[in-house]
Amino acid sequence: MSKSRKLLNDCFLHDKDRLRHDDVLQMIKQRIGPIMATETVSLADANGRILAEPIVAPRNVPLSDNAAVDGYAYCHADFESVGGWFEVADRIAAGHARQTPMPKQTAARIFTGAAVPPGLDTIAMQEDCEPHVQNDRPFIAIPPGLKAGANCRKSGEDVLEGTTVLLSGERLRPQDIAAIASLGIAEIAVFQKLKIALISTGDELLRPGAGTTPLPGQVFDTNSAMLKGLLEMVPVKVTDFGVLADDADLIRNTLAQAAGEFDMILTSGGASRGDEDHVIMALDELGQRHLWQLAIKPGRPMTMGQIGDCVFVGLPGNPVAAFVCFLLYVRQIILRLQGCAWRLPSRFPVAANFGIKNKKPDRREFLRGILGQAEGGSLTVTKFDRDGSGLITGLRESDGLIEIPEAATGIHPGEIVDFIPFSEFGILPR
Ligand code: AMP
Ligand code: MG
Numbered sequence: 001m002s003k004s005r006k007l008l009n010d011c012f013l014h015d016k017d018r019l020r021h022d023d024v025l026q027m028i029k030q031r032i033g034p035i036m037a038t039e040t041v042s043l044a045d046a047n048g049r050i051l052a053e054p055i056v057a058p059r060n061v062p063l064s065d066n067a068a069v070d071g072y073a074y075c076h077a078d079f080e081s082v083g084g085w086f087e088v089a090d091r092i093a094a095g096h097a098r099q100t101p102m103p104k105q106t107a108a109r110i111f112t113g114a115a116v117p118p119g120l121d122t123i124a125m126q127e128d129c130e131p132h133v134q135n136d137r138p139f140i141a142i143p144p145g146l147k148a149g150a151n152c153r154k155s156g157e158d159v160l161e162g163t164t165v166l167l168s169g170e171r172l173r174p175q176d177i178a179a180i181a182s183l184g185i186a187e188i189a190v191f192q193k194l195k196i197a198l199i200s201t202g203d204e205l206l207r208p209g210a211g212t213t214p215l216p217g218q219v220f221d222t223n224s225a226m227l228k229g230l231l232e233m234v235p236v237k238v239t240d241f242g243v244l245a246d247d248a249d250l251i252r253n254t255l256a257q258a259a260g261e262f263d264m265i266l267t268s269g270g271a272s273r274g275d276e277d278h279v280i281m282a283l284d285e286l287g288q289r290h291l292w293q294l295a296i297k298p299g300r301p302m303t304m305g306q307i308g309d310c311v312f313v314g315l316p317g318n319p320v321a322a323f324v325c326f327l328l329y330v331r332q333i334i335l336r337l338q339g340c341a342w343r344l345p346s347r348f349p350v351a352a353n354f355g356i357k358n359k360k361p362d363r364r365e366f367l368r369g370i371l372g373q374a375e376g377g378s379l380t381v382t383k384f385d386r387d388g389s390g391l392i393t394g395l396r397e398s399d400g401l402i403e404i405p406e407a408a409t410g411i412h413p414g415e416i417v418d419f420i421p422f423s424e425f426g427i428l429p430r
Contacts (some may be wrong), residue, residue, distance in 0.1 A: 018293045018294060018363075019293070019294050019295060020294075020295045020406060021294070021295070021296050021328070021406075024291060025344065027290075028329065028332050028333055029332075033336065033337075034191055034336075034337065034339030035263065035309075035311075035337050036193075036194060036338050037192050038189045038190065038192065039189070039190060039191075040187050040188070040189055041188065041190050042186060043177055043181055043185070043187070043188065046172050046177055046190060047172060047173070047174060048172065049191070050169065050171050050172070050190055050191045050340045051167070051169065051170045051188065051189070052189040052190050052191050052339060054164050054168050055164070055166040055180055055183065055185065056162065056163070056164050056165070057160065057161050057162060057163045057164075058185075059161050059183070059184070060156035060160060061156065061158040061183060062157070063155060064097065064116070064155050065116040065121075065152055065154055065155050066113055066114060066115050066116060067110045067111060067112050067114050067152065068112065068152065068153050069112055069123060069125045069126070070111050070112055070126045071125045071126045071128075071151065072086070072088065072107045072108065072123065072124050072129050072140050072142060073092075073107060073108045073110045073116050073117065073122070073152075074086050074107040074120055074122055074124070075105075075120050075121060075122070076121055076122040076146070076147075078105045079142070081105070084141055084142045084144055085139060085140075086105065086139065086142060087103075087105075087137060087138070088107050088108065088109055088138040088139065089102055089106035089107070090109070090117065091108065091109040091110075092108055092114040094111050094112060094113035095113070096114055096115070097114070097117075098117040098118070101118045101119045102117050102119055102120060107120075107140055107142070121149055122146055122148055122149060122151070123150065123152050124143065124151070128142075129141060129142055129143070159182070159183070165180070166180070168339070169341035171335070171340055191235075191339040193235050193237045194237070194263045194334055194337055195236070195237050195239070195261075195262045196236050196237065196334075197239050197241055197258040197264070198224060198227055198239065198240050198241060199241040199242075199244055199254065199265065199267045199268075200221045200223050200241075200242065200243045200244070200268050201243070201244045201246060201251060201267055201269040201270040201279055202221075202243065202245075202246060202270065203245050204219055205220070205221040205243045205269070206218045206219065206221065206243075208220045208221065221243050222319050222392065223315070223317070223322050224240055224268075226319060226322070226323060227266060227268065227315075227322065228240060230323070230326050230330075230331070233425070233426035234334050234335060234338075235338065236264075239262070241258070246276045246278055247278070248281065248282065251270070251278045251279055251282045252278075252286065255283070255307060256307070259286065259308050259309075259310035262310055263310060263337070264310060264312070264313065264334070264337070266313050266315065266330065267279050267312075267314045268314075268316070269315075269316075269317030270314075270317065271301045271302065271303055271315065272301045273301075279303075279314050280292070280303060280314065283307065283312055283314065286307045287305055287306050287307035287308065287310075287312060289303060290304050290305050291305075292305075295363045295406065296365070296366065297363055297364075297366070298318065298321035298324055298366065299315075299325040299328070300321075301314075301316050302316060302321075304329075304333065311333065311337060315330070316389075318389040319390060319392050320368075320388075320389040320390065320391060320394060323395055324366050324401065327422075328366070331426075345420050345424030347403060347418040347419065348379075348420070348421070349416045349417070349419075350379050350380060350381045350416065350417060350418075351378065351380045351381070351416055351417075352381060352402075352413060352414065352415045352416070352417045353372060353374075353380040353382045353413065354381075354383045355410070355411055355412055355413045356383070356411045358409070358410065359404060359408055359410050361408070363406060364403065364404065364406050365404040366401045367383040367384070367404065368384035368395060368397070368401065369382070369399060369400050369402040370382045370397060370398050370399055371399045371400075371421075381402055383402060384397060384398050399421060399422060399430070400419055400420050400421040400422045401422075402419055403417070403418040403419070403420060404417065405418075
């Protein structure tokens, strides 16, 4: 299937020296739309996928009025005249329904989920009722005080026929899939998964593995494994290209080849403007740059562009910067390309259990935050105490990101700060 529309264009151009965080998000929201065609999947494969058609209820859920408890169904209006004493004229188990009206002023033994017979409207719980036998016929004494309609689930009380249950662009969660199943729908249209080429760059990088001993100056490639994990939280297909050396020809040739085969290339490293930063030079030769030099910390050199119809995203090499940029921007870019409705992660106000002085104004900072509890039990957040952007420990020990706005020049202990839990980005809680 062909792509549903041409990727992007140069309308990303802007005259700012450094783009602010909110501007970047606005651009992603307004200028990136679905490029993927749709496919049909069964509900069993739909978790986490992005819906490509609205789901409209073809019928009521539940279909018929049914019992919420095991007990006795009766007509509330008959209660006074029979003094709560009903003959039991039928027995209806779950999955069964009586089509014809019940004999006048009788009750039905009924079980949870069974359709309530025509004419009856109220159900008394079996433990509140007293069965009797009179002249070999079963009777039931129903207690007074029940409201009309008690313990009866109404047809359509969950979903009414004709209701739009889900919109195109919604990301399906298990409960959404339950809702679709409840309508009797087994196959749905979703956006195809983005095919992503994952590339690490750097002469110093060594793939982890048995028997590999790093020489001085070498580091293990952590970004490939980390980004692969982060990509698993969005519906994509990842091909790991491994590590490319800082070699201009190799990088250019690999990017050119990958651009022809993938919907998106995600690189890390080599994204600054140094002599050994060949990734951006290759992008400039092969395609266009749309975004680069963001007014944020960490992650300033993150770059986005395109090579032909292939989206290019270049992350900084530092693992912390790559991680943060992925969460803040790459995830949103990927979701937009796959037709996902726009939703920003929620920020929660939490009291700072730390202070910072001399923050540079004009850039937004994202600190690694560790949640704690004040004496009264209210939440507090501490920042990971070391700032280095290579410290994976800070990512591991933290619960989310503390967002410090551009205008701030510091934080006082006790001040309320914005905290975004990692779970808002789909990362499992510890
Ligand atoms: P670069 O963006 O290439 O200038 O790299 C910045 C820093 O991140 C350097 O210290 C690199 O060694 C480190 N780095 C780059 N790529 C990776 C990677 N895949 N895994 C771990 N560290 C990396
Ligand atoms: Mg490098």
